[in-house]
Each structure stands twice: as structure tokens, then as C-alpha cells.
Amino acid sequence: MLSRVADHLYWMSRYIERAENIARLMQVSVELLLDGGGSSARKGGDYWSPVLAATAMEGAFRLLYPDPQPGDSSYFLTLDERNPDSIRSCIREARENARTARDQISDEMWSELNQLYLLIDSDRGAALLEATPQAFFEKIIQSSLLFGGITSATLSRTEGWHFLQLGKFLERADKTSRFLDIKAQSVDPSDTDLEALEWGTILRACSAQASYRRVNGTEFSAERVLDLLLLSTEFPRSVRFCVRMADEMLHNITGTLTGRYSNRCEKLAGALLARLNFAAASDVLDRGLHDYIDDLQVALNETAQAIFETYVLIPQDTTQNIIHPATFDPLGYHYQSQQQQQ
Secondary structure (H helix, E strand, O other): OOHHHHHHHHHHHHHHHHHHHHHHHHHHHHHHHHHOOOOHHHOHHHHHHHHHHHOOOHHHHHHHOOOOOOOHHHHHHHOOOOOOOOHHHHHHHHHHHHHHOHHHOOHHHHHHHHHHHHHHOOHHHHHHHHHOHHHHHHHHHHHHHHHHHHHHHHOOOOHHHHHHHHHHHHHHHHHHHHHHHHHHOOOOOOOHHHHHHHHHHHHHHOOOHHHHHHHHOOOOOHHHHHHHHOOOOOOOOOHHHHHHHHHHHHHHHHOOOOOOOOOHHHHHHHHHHHHHHOOOHHHHHHHOHHHHHHHHHHHHHHHHHHHHHHHOOOHHHHHHOOOOOOOOOHHHHHHHHHHHHO
């Protein structure tokens, strides 16, 4: 497979997964804002600060909205075209990557993604968001899940499939860790009622509440949530599960035996998986959840960069991929820095 085609499939998958996860985050955050209305610290901009920080969008938001008004943060996360990680931008980029690799995906995959794009990029989508935000977010989530099901049912298990799955699981691991990071940046962790509410919200964002209750009942604790969302080998949205699947896809692409590596991205993914295999929730909490998540995201970003360098970047272009604008653009510089991290 041509490297550019593999890159388009990889990023199509990542962008769809990113849009879904932002929709999940927005959906449950609105619920939390309503349920936790008695906490003044969770009002307005103060409420959205942990969300923006955990999704690495706070810097760009502050640049675009130096004096934010009510509604600015939610618009920035959903429909703002100036934000490259807004839901609209992610769906648009996913469609563009799919269009470029049109002959590598099924007709049904293209149809579903194109329909979602036409809705999100229309006045009808904006009206739906304004009138019924929960219905808007639910549409994004359902369409992403349907796209994944269609992909599984209609696409041959070739290299293209492996790159699609690789992008999906790396993005999912990153976003699950960021959901946990939102809890780590809680404004008032001493409030036990709010603590339970927040853990429940994080679980709902990951569609994990039923799985958690099946094993642990209705009592929430940090260790038990981390066991499920960070370290579970069975739950499909846990960080450990996603890293294991990404490692498997990398080995499927090269044919390298499991437990060995033939390039840097396989080495980094295997090292991260080993770290998670021997981790315990108590160790994470002793270290500090925010610090642990920071290290985890650095490792995920390094793996993603290694994938780009291994399968996409032409060696002689290594010194040519840094853009030096004629005039300094703070917003452009921020976006460029974010892309280099991802």
C-alpha cells in the first residue's frame, strides 16, 4: 500500500474517533453542568476550563476568545471552523481523507460519513445543536459507531484495515486518558458527592457505566474506575486494551512476531503496553493521576510520531517539514505545535 493512502486511512479513522469522543465529552459535560448546578466553581468558563485543558485546546481557545462569553467554549468545541479539533473540523477532515482514499473504502462507509458531514456542515446541524444539544451529540456518536460497524462488515482485512484500526485505537486511548485527566483536574476533590458524580460522568462518557456496575455495584472509587478505564484487558475503551490492539495492528502490518519489534513504532508501542501490563491503580494514584496521564500521553504522541516517520515521512524530507512563517502567527504556531504532538 502506498504510504499516502495508508496515511489517509489512518487519519480518517483518527478524526472520526476524535469527533465521537469530543461529542461524548460534551454530552456528559452538559449533564454534569446541570446535575452539579449547586457548585459555583463549576459555572461558566470555570466549568469548561478542565475540559479545554484536558483536550489540549485551552491555549487555542484563549487566543481566539480572550474575553469569553457564555456559549463560546461549547461553540469552540463543536462548530468553530477555526479550531482544527472541533467536531465540525474533525468530520470535515475525516471526509476529505476518505475522499482521497475513496477506492480503498466501501461505498457504504463513504455514504455514512458523507451523510454525517452534510448534516454537521449545514444550517440544519447548527439548528439541531442550538435546539437540542443532546440530540446533536447523540447523532455524532451513533454515526461514528455505525461507521465502525459498517467498516467491520464491509472491509477486507488488508493493510488498509490495519491502518484504520491503528488510528482508531491510538485516538481512543488518548481520549480515554484525557477523560480521566478531567477528573484529575477537579476543582473541589474534597466534595464527596461531587466526586461520585464526576466519576459517574467519566464512566458514562466512555459507555462504561454498565460494565462498572456489573462488577462493582453503585459505589464509585478511584481505584475501581482506573482498573476499568485505564488497566482493563477486556473493556474495549480502556487505555490498556487500546494500546494492546494498536500494538497488534503494528505487528500485523509488518508481520513481526509478537514480543519482538522491527521498527521504532513497534518498540514504543510494546514498551507502553509493558508499562500498562505491570501497572496497578494504587501505583497510579500514589504517583498522581495527572502526572501519570501526562506521561502516558507523551508516550502515545511519541508512538504516533514514530508511525508517521516510519510509514509516511520520506527520509530526505525530515529537515524540510518545519514551516517558518514570514510573520509570527500565535494561533498558527499553537496549531502547528499541537500537530507535532499528535
